[in-house]
Amino acid sequence: MTDRAVPASELYTDEFVADPYPTFARLRTDAPVCPVSSLRFDQYLITRLDDAKAALTDPRLSKDLYGPGQHYLRIFGPNSEGLNKNMLNSDPPEHTRLRRVVSQAFAPRRIEALRPRVAEIVDDLLDKIVPQGQADLMRDFAIPLPMMVISDLLGIPATDHDRVLDWTQVIRTSGSSRRPPEQERAAVQEAQLRLNHYLADLVQAKRGNPADDMISALIEACDHDGTLAESELVTTTFLLLFAGHQTTADFLGNATVALLTNPDQLELLRAKPDLLPQAIEELLRFDGPLPVASPRIATEDIEYQGVRIPRGSIVGVVINSANHDPEHFADPDRLDLCRDRGPHIGFGHGVHYCLGVSLARMEAQIGIGALLRRLPDPRLAVPVEQLRRLPAASPFRGLLELPVQFS
Template identity: 40%
Template sequence: MSANESPKNALFTREFSQNPYPVYARLREEEPIAKLMFPDGQFGWMITRYEDAVEVLKDNRFIKDMTKIYGSTGQSIFTSNMLFSDPPDHRRLRGLVQQAFTPKLIEGMREHIQQIADKLLDAVEGREHIELIDDYAFPLPIIVISEILGVPTSDQDKFRIWSNSIIGASNSEGSSEVYQHMQEFTAYLGTWFEKVRREPGDDLISQLIAAEEAGERLSEQEIYGVVSLLIIAGHETTVNLIGNGIISLLQHPEQLHMLRDNPDLIKGAIEEMLRYNGPVEFSTSRWAGEDLEFRGHSMKRGDLVVVALDSADRDGSQFDDPDLFDITRERSRHLAFGHGIHMCLGAPLARLEGEIAVNTLLRRFPNIRLREDAGKLEWRPGMIVRGVKEIPLSL
């Protein structure tokens, strides 16, 4: 990207996917509230500065419920959840599931998550090489969320295919295959819900089914939406937190050695991994709910607004030496889990899984290294998550 070329021209290229941060730095400097065309062909606004990002994420003039703009057009089970709703529906939907994700309940899962991590690493003991995503970073959180929901962990590979397809569609990869995967996912959930109705347990889906049958609290469309969100979001953030975090450590060996020798630094290390190369690159879509002015920009009702979370978390006005990866950094008010009423309710679970996964890996295999140059790793396309497809490691 030349100095005279607009940084907007470099967005969403392969080079951008490999390292978006130089582009973000120029956008924050030259056009922090940028009007552009997104990969799916929509025109909208991208917010890249931290202060502006926080304001958008908590400003109720920017709405999440697309039906208020477009009617029911484009609505699906994947948008019938708290992530794509506004108050009072948001409060009702979130209230039904947040009881399963309180910090106290999550902390009570520590020992079990540790057992899962150890079992996964037991399975690769004695091997010279592993593929971090397939062997460890993916199965750990999908096992945990499957157990919370009560769906079979043996179906985790199906969830991965469906999740990758649905998230990939955010980058205009939509196709008949994506539609087929959505149909398969919906059919799977329908079959599972019928089983739970016959044989309820003490899992979260059983609780949601009971709430649905009690009436007025959850519609059938909403139960599909909430469960699909929990399956997808319940593992995607952690997969990429672990993957991106390990890459950052391997690219900064002094930080890796510090954490390996001082595992008590893990909480701060996880926060820095979330800030430095966060697992969720962009917020999900918001729309201007009315004609409005934001930071001197006139926005029309229905305008799409997206926050570049990973850009905000490298803003030098908020973070000292923002491009420095430092696991001893003091308290970090990063936006990796969002901000405001839509802040990720699974954040305590993702943090705990990340802490256990990273420390256990470094304890069991203290000499891990990448088997190829980090610049050759293939980053997943899409407008939401930031993560690599594969991380080949030597043990």
């Protein structure tokens, strides 16, 4: 076991992005708490499941990166605070207050009422895809599905869906274009500003014309209940918009690839569609869309696995490594749709456990179930090694494109 710092350049390569799991296995064995050297800040990666769960509930690891040191600004740039200072990046009691405001909108009963609308969106998307015999399932299905669902839930007008999607995709795919870095940063900052202004304008419009949607409910919490500050309206709306579609879109893409490259499991699920809820959990464990939990900062010197993490260091809990920990999952690198759900942390752990878990599970079950029913003999249109993925610098694990053929 070693605590030698690993250069970030050794971890975040194209080969790593294509298949990070051999690297995760090595780190779990050789450096379960791994210092990562970079030019911007000290970072430590935690890769074993028991340590990951402990870190995700450790009060010494703060999510408030906008506090002293302004770590979030150093990581994500000058325009990040206007959109990202929200419950995801806060600690109790602020996190508790903000989460309570929006939790009612994600109550399982309310989410279940959305099932017919989700099924309608899925069918409409597939009606356009099926006759073509081929599709880019990211562009044509995995991305628009959760974006349309969360937009409906928030109250974003259908006429604005396309431009909101365009802005979020610029942010999501940052670093994937061939533009010079300065142009790429400028494009992302422009998208952030436009989205920020759009959401601020939408909040004001909803004030004058409230409806049965989540933004109107947030305004009510601000104006009448006093539980939400004015500045928090836009940041909370952005979090719900982005978190409500980004990870679900990437999960749908990753899950489809996992099934197409494990044909025995694909046929099992076709033959036994009642396995779908269990299969969703295994697919999330197998190749989740959020490989590393959003960053935390050590508020004091702490120690994990005998490794000292100095105060002020950034700590990344590697969810996708923890979910392949052989101490908790037998043969963890094998996709097994009959596997018991087990202790996976694909939806997080502790007070920041995913608020939209019911919605994400429902969209995944309806979406993947429909793909299995309606796409005859689906197959990748390119070798799996040639699939274009989000860049190494992205906090998400997902695909830029998912070309498939079916007949």
